[in-house]
């Protein structure tokens with residue numbers, strides 16, 4: 001059960017900031033701003049050469065932030081991310097090899113689904129939560145509703161095109177565990193080191209999320 005801890009923390013947080021950073025220093029800066037904004041979660045995407053170092057640095061220097069790895073697309077990256085200290089994994093798509101490796105090492109994974117067939121494959125792998133990606137392209141909140149009908153009990157983390165403007169449309173849906181996105185950690189803000197604006201957008205997201213009931217908090 002302990003491997004489910006991170007997903008429960010994500011369910012409580014309701015928002016998964018998708019972070020693209022070039023190095024450890026940027027990672028620590030962003031993770032600190034997210035925490036200061038009230039959202040102690042960071043999905044660091046494995047898209048940059050510095051991602052691994054950033055995850056290591058966040059795990060070491062900002063330990064109250066739940067750090068995970070995003071854009072994990074092969075089994076070797078599962079190992080690399082977990083060795084670096086990632087406590088959850090996210091992928092844009094569904095690879096059985098990636099999911100199985102994550103299950104072997106006992107770290108929760110949110111693979112991306114975009115079709116009902118992907119969902120069936122995810123259920124076959126024993127998953128009860130998936131990322132819906134790219135959420136805005138596959139139909140937005142209406143797609144989450146449509147996907148939920150044949151798959152009751154499955155929880156979704158819609159990601160792709162989520163922003164402060166549509167966050168609540170997703171979070172209001174009972175099957176939505178959390179929503180993911182990069183809007184509060186926009187690349188230009190990261191490059192500029194604008195931690196005040198990152199924290200401001202983070203607080204705004206946290207306040208929005210708090211305005212709708214959270215199924216993870218019961219009642």
Ligand SMILES: O=C(O)C(=O)C[C@H](O)[C@H](O)COP(=O)(O)O
Pocket residue numbers: 018045070071072090091092159160161162180181182183
């Ligand atoms: O590759 C992955 O594993 C990803 O996580 C993709 C990201 O979730 C999206 O790129 C975030 O989408 P935006 O919030 O629209 O920027």
